[in-house]
Amino acid sequence: MNIDFNKNTDGLVPAIVQDASTKNVLMLGFMNQEAFQKTKASGLVTFFSRTKNRLWTKGEESGNVLNLVDMKLDCDNDTLLVYVIPKGPTCHKGSETCWNEDNNQSFGFISKLEDTISSRIENADTQKSYVASLFAKGINKVAQKVGEEAVEVVIEAKDNNDDLFLEESADLLFHYLMLLQAKGYKLNSVVDVLKGREK
Structure with missing residues (x-):
């Protein structure tokens, strides 16, 4: 250099x-x-x-x-x-960064979406929130919804309508993030598993 x-x-x-x-x-x-x-x-x-x-x-x-x-x-x-x-906190005052922020992996908008899902679950307003109403039906219903969305993604992948394919892909990802939280996880946990498989 x-x-x-x-x-x-x-x-x-x-x-x-x-x-x-x-x-x-x-x-x-x-x-x-x-x-x-x-x-x-x-x-x-x-x-x-x-x-x-x-x-x-x-x-x-x-x-x-x-x-x-x-x-x-x-x-x-x-x-x-x-x-x-x-190795350990970076700042001499004990925080992970010198801006007193946590050094967590962030996925930008996806992380914001995860926070929104968490907030809707905690507020549990089943009348106003689709997330809260689905969670109120239990994990089996959340898992079933992920399965339905996955099938729809496969169907749209075989057609030539890219807009519908992307719409269904967004639905699948959204419901998968919900399922992760229903199991007590967030996307970081899945990324850690993938990192462990990296060769």
Whole structure:
């Protein structure tokens, strides 16, 4: 990597640290050339601490190290994106990120949809909520609905109407997310199983 350490007078470049799995940003640090080389050689993310005025390997005292996965350089050659697997909380105050957020896997809109399903289940207004009314009928009914939607997806897959295929696919995914919650799980649990099968 052709990193421009001379762009700033202090010889430091920002290093944005991102969890390689969840893709959440964990912290921001600074590296000089020596910190960059030590990070590459040791596999543990090392910064130049401006307060200590020395190299500082994250977790050298707490044990909460950042195991290096990969590094990328931005288009101006003056900012690093550092992919890591964190061991323990990243922030020195004990939180998982330096923004005091949980470092959970998020699937964007799908995670929001899961939260909506949870909220409808908890509110249990069977008069206003389709989710609540289906859950009130029990897990067998939820599972049956997933089966029905799966059959409809197969039928539409054999036709040429892509709009209907996508509509039925959305229905299947929605009801599958409901079934997962009926069993006490969310999509993260299924993703963990798939990760375990990765070769």
